[in-house]
Amino acid sequence: MIVKRLFTTSVGRKTIVAITGILLILFIIAHMLGNWNMFLGPDAMNSYAQALHDLGGLLWVARIGLLVVFVLHVFFTIQLNIENKMARPVPYYKKEYIKASLSSRTMVLSGLVVFSFVVYHLLHYTFGVIQPETYKGNLTDSMGRPDVYSMVIFSFRNPLISLSYIIAMLLLAMHLDHAFQSAFQTLGFANKRNFPKLIQFSRAFAIFVFLGYSVIPLSVLLGIIN
Amino acid sequence: MKITLYIWRQSGPNDEGKFVRYDVEKVSPHWSFLELLDVLNNQLIEKGEEPVAFEHDCREGICGSCGFMINGVAHGRQYAPEGRTTVCQLHMFRFKDGDELYLEPFRAKAFPVLKDLMVDRSAFDKIIEAGGYITVHAGNAPDGNTILIQKDIANEAMNAAECIGCGACVASCKNASAMLFVSAKISHLGLLPQGQPERKRRAQRMIAKMDELGFGNCTNQYECEAVCPKGIRKDFIGRMNRDFLFSVNTETESKDFVGAI
Numbered sequence: 460m461i462v463k464r465l466f467t468t469s470v471g472r473k474t475i476v477a478i479t480g481i482l483l484i485l486f487i488i489a490h491m492l493g494n495w496n497m498f499l500g501p502d503a504m505n506s507y508a509q510a511l512h513d514l515g516g517l518l519w520v521a522r523i524g525l526l527v528v529f530v531l532h533v534f535f536t537i538q539l540n541i542e543n544k545m546a547r548p549v550p551y552y553k554k555e556y557i558k559a560s561l562s563s564r565t566m567v568l569s570g571l572v573v574f575s576f577v578v579y580h581l582l583h584y585t586f587g588v589i590q591p592e593t594y595k596g597n598l599t600d601s602m603g604r605p606d607v608y609s610m611v612i613f614s615f616r617n618p619l620i621s622l623s624y625i626i627a628m629l630l631l632a633m634h635l636d637h638a639f640q641s642a643f644q645t646l647g648f649a650n651k652r653n654f655p656k657l658i659q660f661s662r663a664f665a666i667f668v669f670l671g672y673s674v675i676p677l678s679v680l681l682g683i684i685n
Numbered sequence: 686m687k688i689t690l691y692i693w694r695q696s697g698p699n700d701e702g703k704f705v706r707y708d709v710e711k712v713s714p715h716w717s718f719l720e721l722l723d724v725l726n727n728q729l730i731e732k733g734e735e736p737v738a739f740e741h742d743c744r745e746g747i748c749g750s751c752g753f754m755i756n757g758v759a760h761g762r763q764y765a766p767e768g769r770t771t772v773c774q775l776h777m778f779r780f781k782d783g784d785e786l787y788l789e790p791f792r793a794k795a796f797p798v799l800k801d802l803m804v805d806r807s808a809f810d811k812i813i814e815a816g817g818y819i820t821v822h823a824g825n826a827p828d829g830n831t832i833l834i835q836k837d838i839a840n841e842a843m844n845a846a847e848c849i850g851c852g853a854c855v856a857s858c859k860n861a862s863a864m865l866f867v868s869a870k871i872s873h874l875g876l877l878p879q880g881q882p883e884r885k886r887r888a889q890r891m892i893a894k895m896d897e898l899g900f901g902n903c904t905n906q907y908e909c910e911a912v913c914p915k916g917i918r919k920d921f922i923g924r925m926n927r928d929f930l931f932s933v934n935t936e937t938e939s940k941d942f943v944g945a946i
Contacts, residue, residue, distance in 0.1 A: 539904075553756055649923050
């Protein structure tokens with residue numbers, strides 16, 4: 460019964476979106492911390508990448524878990540969104556917003572851009588379909604490990620790749636700006652006292668994620684890491 | 686002053702509607718918005734035309750009968766900087782000479798248009814019938830103050846109970862979601878001792894009915910809160926979600942309760 464209610468009712472599906480969203484936020488934080496190994500030099504980055512790979516079976520559990528979370532998040536948001544469109548078959552001739560933020564009104568757009576970026580990003584760095592000449596599988600460092608460090612630097616030296624990355628991070632930040640506070644509101648943690656702080660924290664977190672990710676392509680372009 | 690109105694005219698639920706332009710001259714700033722429509726309707730009747738249908742009852746902002754969109758916002762909330770207004774409490778001094786206003790009925794699948802600016806909001810009654818009550822024995826009224834209620838809880842229950850069911854939350858939500866209304870009704874009963882025995886079953890049934898009637902799903906934009914004439918807060922929605930989520934095992938308990946009385 461619990462499962463049925465979670466997967467069929469409005470509140471239940473919103474809860475799934477909120478919980479999977481929080482899990483994805485945790486992944487975003489972990490991924491960002493991992494990326495910062497770039498500032499510690501080639502050895503730190505490549506041994507970190509090697510350590511992840513050495514997890515073996517556990518890595519696949521994490522990958523499949525992440526995929527399930529991602530699919531649930533995307534599937535239910537799209538399903539709920541279709542229902543939302545059907546809930547107002549005759550649109551307004553004039554409709555003004557008083558309070559809704561830009562980020563809250565563009566969640567589907569920012570979400571779809573982030574989704575396509577994730578596909579591109581996986582093809583680029585995980586599968587090596589894009590820019591195969593600098594793929595980690597084709598580069599090795601002095602200790603014979605796949606050279607992730609050089610792969611990142613070579614690819615971000617291309618301003619187009621860096622720019623598309625930064626734009627994708629901007630849209631991710633916009634998504635998070637609404638998503639972070641929204642998840643806590645849906646789960647019932649927001650109240651009139653903590654809500655203004657939650658909104659501020661959500662905005663601050665979104666900016667932090669944007670800067671935390673964008674700092675790497677910017678540093679490569681500016682030659683801070685090479 | 687002169688006000689130009691573009692009013693949605695639709696003769697019946699299944700007819701096609703369109704905007705019709707009306708100019709009202711010599712508008713007094715003391716009129717309420719509904720009085721503006723009264724004057725317009727008098728003029729239409731004198732000319733032998735069909736008057737504009739709109740809903741109203743108390744005209745003092747407490748019954749929840751009136752309401753339509755003025756230039757894209759429910760109850761014309763954007764013209765009342767202090768917030769919390771119904772159309773009947775919106776006065777013409779808020780407007781300028783020569784203003785052009787589009788009046789449109791609340792639009793939602795669950796609120797079909799009956800005529801002109803009137804919509805059928807009986808979907809809200811169906812949600813209340815599904816669980817927005819407490820089951821009590823009929824008989825003598827209990828003595829006052831036999832159940833003591835902490836002041837801050839009574840206040841909060843009253844904050845939720847202020848909802849007049851006007852439907853502006855549904856109208857202003859981009860998803861036509863009724864969650865602010867439903868959460869207010871669930872919270873005002875769920876906060877009080879009398880509402881506890883059926884609290885979880887109430888959340889389940891009212892939410893199931895809300896979904897069934899074709900309302901959309903909240904995306905936390907809080908437009909509903911912004912236009913609500915009674916200032917119902919968005920965090921009642923969080924409260925409703927909690928009542929619902931933590932009620933997942935209690936369907937049988939609730940049935941037993943109803944069977945026992």
